[in-house]
Amino acid sequence: MCNTQNLARTIGHPGCGPAPQIQRDGRPRGAARPAVLIALTATLALAAILGTWALRRRSAAERTRNVILIIIDTVRWDALGCYGNALDPTPNISGIAAEGVRFDQAISSSGWTLPAVASILTGTWPTIHGGSGKGVLLTPIRDELPTAAEIMKTEGFNTLGFANAAFVSPRLHLDRGFDVFNHRYAYNWNVRRADETMDAVLELLGERWTDSNFVMIHFFDPHLDYDPPPAYATKYTDGRTEPALPLTMQACLAMQSEDGGSPSSADIRYVRGVYHGEVACVDAQVGRLVDALKTQGIYDNAMLMITSDHGEEFWEHGGFEHGHTLYDELIRVPLIIKLPAGIEPVERVVDAQVRTLDLMPTVFKLLDIPKPESFVGDSLMPLIRGETIADRIAFSESTLYGNNKRSWRTARYKYIRNIGENGQQKAELYDWRSDPAETRNLVAELPNVAARVHGEFSDFCEAIDAQASRMPYRPSVNMSPREIEMLRSLGYIRDD
Numbered sequence: 336m337c338n339t340q341n342l343a344r345t346i347g348h349p350g351c352g353p354a355p356q357i358q359r360d361g362r363p364r365g366a367a368r369p370a371v372l373i374a375l376t377a378t379l380a381l382a383a384i385l386g387t388w389a390l391r392r393r394s395a396a397e398r399t400r401n402v403i404l405i406i407i408d409t410v411r412w413d414a415l416g417c418y419g420n421a422l423d424p425t426p427n428i429s430g431i432a433a434e435g436v437r438f439d440q441a442i443s444s445s446g447w448t449l450p451a452v453a454s455i456l457t458g459t460w461p462t463i464h465g466g467s468g469k470g471v472l473l474t475p476i477r478d479e480l481p482t483a484a485e486i487m488k489t490e491g492f493n494t495l496g497f498a499n500a501a502f503v504s505p506r507l508h509l510d511r512g513f514d515v516f517n518h519r520y521a522y523n524w525n526v527r528r529a530d531e532t533m534d535a536v537l538e539l540l541g542e543r544w545t546d547s548n549f550v551m552i553h554f555f556d557p558h559l560d561y562d563p564p565p566a567y568a569t570k571y572t573d574g575r576t577e578p579a580l581p582l583t584m585q586a587c588l589a590m591q592s593e594d595g596g597s598p599s600s601a602d603i604r605y606v607r608g609v610y611h612g613e614v615a616c617v618d619a620q621v622g623r624l625v626d627a628l629k630t631q632g633i634y635d636n637a638m639l640m641i642t643s644d645h646g647e648e649f650w651e652h653g654g655f656e657h658g659h660t661l662y663d664e665l666i667r668v669p670l671i672i673k674l675p676a677g678i679e680p681v682e683r684v685v686d687a688q689v690r691t692l693d694l695m696p697t698v699f700k701l702l703d704i705p706k707p708e709s710f711v712g713d714s715l716m717p718l719i720r721g722e723t724i725a726d727r728i729a730f731s732e733s734t735l736y737g738n739n740k741r742s743w744r745t746a747r748y749k750y751i752r753n754i755g756e757n758g759q760q761k762a763e764l765y766d767w768r769s770d771p772a773e774t775r776n777l778v779a780e781l782p783n784v785a786a787r788v789h790g791e792f793s794d795f796c797e798a799i800d801a802q803a804s805r806m807p808y809r810p811s812v813n814m815s816p817r818e819i820e821m822l823r824s825l826g827y828i829r830d831d
């Protein structure tokens with residue numbers, strides 16, 4: 336793809352959804368702007384962006400100080416072609432995976448957005464970073480912990496963030512350390528589509544690209560409501576079009592049986608097909624970014640990371656959406672790293688368990704940046720180099736809905752502690768290697784294993800709870816009454 340096409344796409348809005356209604360400055364897009372003025376603006380923007388990128392191309396290409404972190408909200412690992420999805424809605428991401436390293440057992444710190452994204456950016460567990468919530472009460476991350484963007488900024492990086500959700504917002508302090516935080520405050524509606532997000536990315540990169548750049552891009556499209564643009568709406572649904580788009584929470588729950596049982600397999604296939612359309616839409620924009628970076632000579636030496644904050648449940652355990660459990664359909668996520676040129680991975684596919692909070696420690700290691708003590712993850716480089724290392728434990732926690740839960744995933748077993756309102760605790764133990772769908776609770780069958788894993792889990796929880804209790808209290812922020820009313824009316828706030 337040539338620059339002109341890139342920038343035409345930056346200025347126009349191709350192929351991935353309708354033209355957005357409102358620009359970031361609040362002006363209705365395209366309203367009363369003469370065609371000549373648009374063309375002139377486009378030409379000037381083209382010249383400015385070409386000049387900026389071209390002038391800086393050589394120095395950027397000579398160094399490996401360009402780090403791009405892409406977080407695609409709500410994307411299950413099995414939604415991607417490179418993880419074996421036969422529909423292959425993600426050829427561009429598969430291309431990046433083929434050049435890089437794919438991690439097959441990557442675990443997020445939580446099953447919903449705020450704690451999961453905060454764990455990536457602060458490098459620690461939700462209990463410690465504090466970014467969490469229940470229902471309509473949300474707690475911002477603790478300001479005494481450094482964020483990835485702050486560290487990168489201190490190291491001389493230009494820090495640019497693009498985010499698309501209320502749960503990844505300045506209100507929750509997730510913008511800390513970013514020179515620019517380009518944000519759309521959206522719930523399941525008012526979503527900035529992937530093409531519009533990429534327009535903003537390319538425009539800002541054109542204006543602000545320097546020799547050292549840390550860029551975070553958060554896409555929200557695969558999150559409810561499922562409403563892919565026309566080109567993707569029926570691509571994975573075998574032609575089915577009903578119920579009509581957008582598929583809202585209410586529309587999906589309406590497919591359940593009267594007693595709340597799962598929808599028919601045909602209905603689930605339809606819902607997932609529409610969801611795959613959203614995933615494909617994001618993939619197209621990832622491809623657009625790759626093309627732009629290649630055109631500017633930046634791609635080869637850049638480090639690219641692609642992951643998700645959490646997955647999505649399509650009734651595998653009787654529920655729908657996310658934020659309510661810690662089963663693997665929610666906490667197992669895709670993780671792909673393309674390394675800068677000159678670093679040849681020994682392993683292209685890593686089966687060992689890793690955590691999304693290992694991402695930033697990997698960046699720090701690669702760039703020779705001292706890892707702050709609060710970043711508890713470990714670099715993934717030893718695994719990429721094919722070294723045998725000790726198993727990593729994945730701890731996950733925080734539910735937005737329902738009972739509090741915590742999970743402890745070892746190299747073989749997954750232990751889940753479900754804490755009821757009256758303090759009643761329910762334990763689950765799964766051999767996830769042989770039972771990846773987590774269908775057989777082994778607590779009674781393997782009491783010694785359950786006791787051992789429970790002991791490790793309890794010691795860990797005691798330690799982080801004690802650590803958190805010594806940290807300053809953080810007040811929660813309430814959503815506005817209007818937000819609460821709207822979310823409740825649409826079924827996004829649950830009383831369970």
Ligand SMILES: [Zn+2]
Nearest residue numbers: 408409448644
């Ligand atoms: Zn999310």
